[in-house]
Amino acid sequence: MIIRSLNEITDTDRDVKGALGTWRSKRLILEDDNVGFSLHETTVYPGTVTDLWYKNHYEAVLCVEGECEVANRDTGEVHMIRPGDMYLLDKHDRHTLRPKTLFRAICVFNPPVTGREDHDADGAYPAPKTLAKA
Numbered sequence: 001m002i003i004r005s006l007n008e009i010t011d012t013d014r015d016v017k018g019a020l021g022t023w024r025s026k027r028l029i030l031e032d033d034n035v036g037f038s039l040h041e042t043t044v045y046p047g048t049v050t051d052l053w054y055k056n057h058y059e060a061v062l063c064v065e066g067e068c069e070v071a072n073r074d075t076g077e078v079h080m081i082r083p084g085d086m087y088l089l090d091k092h093d094r095h096t097l098r099p100k101t102l103f104r105a106i107c108v109f110n111p112p113v114t115g116r117e118d119h120d121a122d123g124a125y126p127a128p129k130t131l132a133k134a
């Protein structure tokens with residue numbers, strides 16, 4: 001059994017601040033835990049706009065604090081996500097986050113992220129090496 005606390009990973013290597021300054025991710029479970037997913041606490045800042053496209057991952061996002069508009073750029077659908085609401089990017093959906101307040105969520109990635117991933121120009125994380133095309 002592994003026990004970790006958000007407090008103990010704050011400001012360590014597991015605490016990743018996106019280069020665009022719109023979010024922060026505290027990564028509680030990573031690839032090297034060998035359980036097939038990663039688990040993060042993500043904070044997205046009010047008034048920011050973040051374009052994402054997890055083409056190499058699935059992500060589930062459970063809101064625990066705040067409000068965030070999530071627009072699906074593939075379908076045009078727009079949803080307001082509040083505490084207790086979850087969205088699952090089951091189709092690697094291109095999407096845009098517009099938090100109305102500080103937004104805090106618990107996020108699960110499959111395949112797991114490895115540590116310090118930040119978004120590329122498409123809003124993606126790199127494909128895990130085992131899945132990378134030659």
Ligand SMILES: CC(=O)NCC[C@H](N)C(=O)O
Pocket residue numbers: 023024025026040041042044052059061097105107
């Ligand atoms: C909601 C979302 O995807 N925010 C970007 C950060 C990501 N959740 C992460 O924790 O790496």
